[in-house]
Amino acid sequence: MWVYEKKLEYPVRVSGPNPRLAKTIITQYGGPDGELAASLRYLTQRYSMPLGQAKAVLTDIGTEELAHMEIVATLVYNLIRDASIQQIRAAGMDDYYADHDKALYFVNAAGAPWTATYIQSKGDPVTDLHEDMAAEQKARSTYEYLIQLSDDPLVTETLSFLREREVVHYQRFGEMLQLVYEWQGSRHIF
């Protein structure tokens, strides 16, 4: 089961209102390679994993991704919190505002809603771990594009932290894949 800890994993800071930047960063909240997709993918794949280590890796990384989702939400929340209607309109965020005011919703940068089609849970541990490694690379790339787009150095610091975590997660999934291969090699499948 889950327990919530009332603190962020990383201290988030923003320099000021920036709805234009928020509109792009929200893709790591509700987009195809974002933290919701990552956490649900890993947390649902874990049920059919054959090894305790794999169940642990997927549970633990899936849980950390929920913490990252919270960080992304915090960034978006703080970037739009003090924005005026004029700033929101100038940023092209008026469409979003019409449906959500300044609330957080699961969409990508273009406004497309989150869908379960962003994830797969295939059952075969080799297949699932390959998907997970690809997911971490897609997330890393997305953070790199957001860092390019960012005109706020404080926001960039948080994006860099999140990018670095994707690199580490990729490493762990790669290690787990090797362990699965070794286990499959040592089993006698008739």
Add this chain to the structure above:
Amino acid sequence: MMPEQAQLLTQIMALEFTAVDLNLYLDTHPDDQRALMDYNSAAQELAMLKDQYQRRYGPLTNYGYAPSQYPWAWVNDPWPWEVSF
């Protein structure tokens, strides 16, 4: 949030992040004795810092993981996305 509270919270956040990273590493390297010792040290220090923090500023966890002052302090502001660092 007052600076002393923010400072202690930042210390806890940094140490817990170390524990999270060690946790993930141990999942794929369960035989790394040194890493396990580091993890247990971090866990021990975290428990101490959190106890200090929670006595002064209220619970960081609910569902029975930590006690609360009266009146029920879990509901208090600020919530994590509202904290300025």
